[in-house]
Amino acid sequence: MAGQNQRLNVVPTVTMLGVMKARLIGATRGHALLKKKSDALTVQFRAILKKIVAAKESMGETMRASSFSLAEAKYVAGDGVRHVVLQSVRAASVRVRSHQENVAGVKLPKFSHFVDPAAASGGPSNASPSLTGLARGGQQVAACRAAHVKAIEVLVELASLQTSFLTLDEAIKTTNRRVNALENVVKPRIENTISYIKGELDELEREDFFRLKKIQGYKKREIERQMINAKLFAEEQLAEDLALKRGISVGAAANLLVAGGEKDDDIIF
C-alpha cells in the first residue's frame, strides 16, 4: 500500500508522540463511529430497496387497473368523456408535500400526498366530478377517478422511496469512503509516524547510552591513569622516604647535583 510508507512530517519528540497517540485514538474512535453509521445506513438502504421492489410491483398492477378503468369509463360514457372531465378541472386536488427525515444524520427527502381541501371541496369546479356522466357512466368515471388517485398514491410513494434511495446511496458511498480513508490512509500514516517517532527516540536513547558508555570508559581510563600515577607517586614517595632515611633522597641528591651544577653563581668556571 502507498499509505504504508508514508508518515507525517513531524519532529520526533516525546511531545509529538503524545500528540500522535491522541490522534490515533481519535481516528480509531471516528472509524468505529463511521462504521456504525455506515452499517445503520446500509440497513436502511436494504429496507428501502425492499420497499421499492414491492412498490414497483404494485405500481404495475395499479397502473394497469387505472388505465383499464379509464377504458371502462370511455366504453360506457363515450369517448368524449375525457374531454368533459379535462375541461372541468380547475386546480389539482391531490397535492404532494415534501419533508425531511433524519436517518443516522442523513437528511432524506420524503414526499407525502394530501388532498387539497380548498380545491377538493371549496370551489364549484370539483362538484362536477360527482355529476360528470350523470346520464351515463357516472359510476365508471368515479371508479376511474378512484383508481387514478390510487395510482397517484403509489407513484408518490415510489418517488419518495426512489429519492431517499438515491440520497442514501450517496450518503453510504461518502461514509464508506471516509471509513476506508480512515482505515487505510489516516490510521496507517499515524501508526507509521508513531513507529517512526519511537524508532527515532530509541535511536537517540541508544546514542545517549553509547555516549554515556564512552564517557564512562574515558572516565575509567582516566581513573586508571590517575591510579597508576598515584601508584607511581606513592612508590616514588616511598623511595624518597627510603632515601631520606638513608640520608639522601635520590631526588634531592640528583637535584643537588643539578642544582649545584646550574645555580651556583659563586663558582666561576
Next chain:
Amino acid sequence: MYGWEMLSFNIHDGFLEAIVRGNRSGLLTAADYNNLCQCETLDDIKMHLTATEYGPYLQNEPSPLHTTTIVEKCTLKLVDEYKHMLCQANEPLSTFLQYITYGHMIDNVVLIVTGTLHERDVNELLEKCHPLGMFDSIASLAVAQNMRELYRLVLVDTPLAPYFSECITSEDLDDMNIEIMRNTLYKAYLEDFYKFCQKLGGATAEIMCDLLSFEADRRAVNITINSIGTELTRDDRRKLYSNFGLLYPYGHEELAVCEDVDQVRGAMEKYPPYQSIFSRISYGESQMLDKAFYEEEVRRLCLSFEQQFHYAVFFAYIRLREQEIRNLMWISECVAQNQKNRVHDSVVFIF
C-alpha cells in the same frame, strides 16, 4: 296513416332505405368479433378490420397504431355514411336524420361552454367535438359568458334553441349548472324527438316511440344511480327525467326517492321489460348494468329492421354503428392493455 305508407314510402325514401339496409349488412358479425377477440396486437385488429367495411379508412394508417386512431377512423366512416344519407334525404326524413345528431350537438355545446369557462383555446376544443354534432356557428359559442347571452348570440339560430327555453332561467354558468344543463337539454331533446316521431305517425311512430321510451327510461335509471350520494336534490333529479316512457309518471316518483341501488332495483322490477335486465345482475352490483342496458338496446334496435317502410331503421343503424365503435374500442383497449380475459365482458354482439 298506418298501413298506407307502403303505398307512397318508396317514392321518396325507398332509395335511402335500401342504402341503410345495405349498410346494415356491413356491420360486424359475431364471427368478426370472435376473430377480433383472438387478436394479439393492434396491427392484427387492423388487419382483420381491413377485410371489413372499415378497410379503406384504416388502410393508410402507419403502423404504431393507437386505440384512439382506430376509434377516430371508424367514427369517420359513420360520419361519411351519415352525410351521404343526409344529402340524399327528402323531408321529413332529412329532419329525422338531423334529429339523430342533436344529442351530439348538445354534448359539443356543453363541451365548448365548459372549456370557455375554464379559458381554454376554442380551436383546441373544436377538435375534440364529436363530428356528428358540428354546426356552423359552434366556434362562436366561446364568446358567451352567461346563459342569456349564449342563447341570444348563438343558439337562437341552431335547432337547439327551443330546448334552451327550459334552462334559460339559470343565469350564471358554472360547472354544477352545466352538467344539469346538459341533462335538461337532453331531456328536452328526447321529448321533442318523441313528439316529432308521433307526428310522423305510422310504423315510424310505433317503433321510434318504443326506442325513445327505452332511451328515456335508461337515462332515468342511470341518472338515479349516478346521483346517489351527490348533492343533487330529489326535486332536481325528478326534473331531469323525461316526461314519457314506460316509467312515466309513477316510476319516476319511485326513482326520485331512491337512496341506493337496491331501491332502484325494487322500483324497476315492477316493469316487466326491465325485470329481465335487473334479474341478470346480482344484488348491490351496478357495474354490469350498463352492459345489460346496451344489450337490451341493441336487441330492440335490431328488431326495428324487421319492419319496412319506416324511419326507425336510420336511427337504429346509426346507434348500432356507435355501439360497434364502442365494441371496437373496447376490444382494442383490451388488446392494447393485455387484458384479454376481460374482452368478452363488454362486447355486445350485433346480430
